Amino acid sequence: MSEPRGPALPRRTVRQRFTILYAVLFLLSGLGLLTLTNLLAGAGSTVPVPGQTSPVPRPGLAHVQERVHQLEAQLSEVHAVQSRQLLVGSVIALVVMAAISFPLGRAVAGRVLRPLRTITVATRRISAENLHERLAVPGPADEVKDLADTVDGLLERLEASFAAQRRFVANASHELRTPLTTMRASLDVAVAKPGPVPAQTLALADRLRTELDRVDSLLEGFLDLARAQHGELHDRVPVAFGTLVSESLAARATDIAERELTVEAHIQDTAWTRGSPPLLSRLVNNVIDNAVVHNRHGGSIRLTTGTTTATGTSTTTTTSTRTMTGDGTGNGSVRLVVETDGPVLDPAQVARLAEPFRRLVADRTGSETGAGLGLSIVAAVVSAHDGVLALHARPEGGLRVTVSLPSAPAPEGGAG
Structure with missing residues (x-):
């Protein structure tokens, strides 16, 4: 810290x-x-009065000279x-x-x-969603006009760059999935041929399927990261944040049991936010996956969700972190706090975990299924939803992940 x-x-x-x-x-x-x-004015007072230089007064003029001196x-x-x-x-x-x-x-x-x-x-x-706007400052061709025109030129280049990136993401989504699907189909055909299949071929097919799953997961992570970073959130709807957390925990019950992890969860089902359901679901899944995969065997996970009012009063017991003001409606923020066990981590390295492909020591990232994109996707999704992500190394060991998102009122009939 x-x-x-x-x-x-x-x-x-x-x-x-x-x-x-x-x-x-x-x-x-x-x-x-x-x-x-x-x-x-001072120089004007030094001009001598005529008649002052006469050393000897004339007879009969003594009275006049005395009067002159008085006047002077x-x-x-x-x-x-x-x-x-x-x-x-x-x-x-x-x-x-x-x-x-x-x-x-x-x-x-x-x-x-x-x-x-x-x-x-x-x-x-002007942001990534309205790069088509320009300053268009009127006025004479002076330094201020030159500055405005320079900024307009920069925005034009940024708009072209963002458009090229979006096209690349859309094309990559199709072009890269096609060969993956073809490779999976070829493996299935090769294994399903009549007659006995050598054990080495079956083992190789299983290994290739595993690697293809990793590539597919990595591709999916790239696409989610690019979408979140570009701010393409046109499908913002009310989302039951607590329900996403509950569903994600239930889906990972087998992995949690295999690693003999103890889960202590305090979930507030009435916590709602507004955003993209697929991206928010990916956010919650990545945070919980990180807590499961990068935990010691037999460790524990402490998970808390809740809402924080605009004045900072939390409705549940959570750890201290920076909170959002909300979405402008005074509703405060929705928070997800996940704490895990493990070795004592370097705070300087933890602060860089949200960067793509950033990993810590081998004993924490020993899993071969990770690509180093999990928390970077979380950071991008949180930023796209105007939220805050805080990563802290726990003094007793392990990591604390805090996600704060602007809260939203629950829709009518949408109980958590």
Whole structure:
């Protein structure tokens, strides 16, 4: 499990950076203007008054000269008062400019970034199911227009790529199954010929059938994985999730008995979700198959299903994991928790189990029937249904798999 991290620092957006930049530039311009004004005003006060350079007053003009000095003193005092008033006014103007510059800069930054926000919202809205949509941003041929056109070109290439993948999956489903069917028929014909069949031929036929079953299972896994990853969920209907779990456990009763496993199940039959029944059935089967096959002989399986309300209150006793908010209706989530026994696993390797063909140590993946696609298919199906898959290595050994899917109301007359 990941170690707890400290509180995340607030993310500084481009709009905040532009706001600070505009405000600082506005303040520096105002400060420079006010400084130049004060310097010019101060320079004007140093001009000498005519007649001050006369060292010796004329006779009879003493009274006039004294009056001139008084006027000069009064003028200097008035000029000093005006300078102080100009300085105070400049400081007040600078404070007012500082108060105005930030909201003004924020408004200007928002106006400049508005096309980018439009592009971001439109890009987030486009997914694998509507790649045919385009941004089609109007306006002059500037940098923003170039960015929008580049994103449109990328979406066009992605649409072509997804379409090619879908065609490949559809063709592979038919082309690869045909030779498998032919090979099985040829084996049956060869074994069913009249006359005694050598024991080596029968053994070889059985082995070939086993290998063909593995190839068929691998092909089916590829097709399910591709379908889930492409999000082709056009058949979303209410599904009784608890019923799927009960049916999957019943179908594997023989395998569970052969491995002498102890199953402790708490299944809530009223848990409903909405999605593709085949894919959800494959999800449940893969999770339970993983618990049966990759368990120690004589081990145990603890299985719990239930619903979690939008406030996080669970109706059954389950292990702690991250839950979904739901499907937007406030119904919360449906959860499946499966715990198995086994050796202590490396959490770093467990976190990568949802990748295709990812396996752990040989004592856990010693079965020759697995292809390493089980949990990767589970992860793809969960993601296609807007859910959450959590894999945790249990401290006492084994694995805990938690699946959370948006819950849905049960249809009328559809008791679990």
